[in-house]
Amino acid sequence: MLKQIPLAISLESSAVFDNFFVSESNQALIADLKNFGTNISPDNFIYLWGEQQSGLSYLLSAIQNNLSQLPMQYLPLKDLAAYPPAMILEGVDERQLVCIDDIDAICGSTEWEEALFHLFNRLRDRGSYLIITSHTAPRELSLDLQDLYSRLQWGITHHLKPLSETDKYAAIKMRAMQLGLELPDDVANFLLKRVKRSSSELFSMMTTLDTASLANQRKLSIPFVKQVLSL
Numbered sequence: 001m002l003k004q005i006p007l008a009i010s011l012e013s014s015a016v017f018d019n020f021f022v023s024e025s026n027q028a029l030i031a032d033l034k035n036f037g038t039n040i041s042p043d044n045f046i047y048l049w050g051e052q053q054s055g056l057s058y059l060l061s062a063i064q065n066n067l068s069q070l071p072m073q074y075l076p077l078k079d080l081a082a083y084p085p086a087m088i089l090e091g092v093d094e095r096q097l098v099c100i101d102d103i104d105a106i107c108g109s110t111e112w113e114e115a116l117f118h119l120f121n122r123l124r125d126r127g128s129y130l131i132i133t134s135h136t137a138p139r140e141l142s143l144d145l146q147d148l149y150s151r152l153q154w155g156i157t158h159h160l161k162p163l164s165e166t167d168k169y170a171a172i173k174m175r176a177m178q179l180g181l182e183l184p185d186d187v188a189n190f191l192l193k194r195v196k197r198s199s200s201e202l203f204s205m206m207t208t209l210d211t212a213s214l215a216n217q218r219k220l221s222i223p224f225v226k227q228v229l230s231l
């Protein structure tokens with residue numbers, strides 16, 4: 001008999017929608033995610049896709065924290081694809097909310113594709129909530145099982161659009177304010193010109209600068225930023 005491995009329930013217990021920078025192009029998407037799993041939204045299944053490091057996993061955590069009263073399960077397939085699905089999915093269909101992260105990771109695995117197909121059907125029959133993330137649109141997934149390919153196009157599909165340079169400027173300004181960190185305009189512009197990173201990496205960078213600023217009792221300046229980030 002295969003032994004079931006313990007699964008994480010949530011990615012980030014502190015993740016909330018208010019700390020996620022929402023560009024104008026993503027406002028409708030975030031509004032739907034905030035309502036997901038509530039009486040306000042009639043949708044039981046959302047397929048959410050976007051670029052690497054765009055914040056998909058963070059949004060899954062925010063959804064879980066927003067619906068903490070529901071029995072839920074988080075499945076990070078990038079970390080679980082090497083295991084037989086029977087070790088992972090036992091009892092998952094009894095959860096009221098299931099969050100499947102990085103479905104791309106199991107494309108081409110017959111065992112996993114079939115297991116997720118049957119899980120999808122069981123969750124649908126129970127009226128459970130299901131949200132799936134991917135780095136490609138559902139029609140572009142390299143799935144061998146056509147039945148699963150078809151199922152993934154049944155729900156609401158949302159594209160988390162990448163941030164523009166203007167959005168990134170506003171995002172790091174927002175993050176600095178949340179940290180209580182003074183970020184001068186010249187430093188913000190320097191960072192965006194010299195550090196071409198994803199939105200999640202930019203937020204992580206701001207945390208690094210905040211820690212360094214507190215430890216050294218120094219305000220952010222271009223020379224200090226160069227020193228901390230080895231630019």
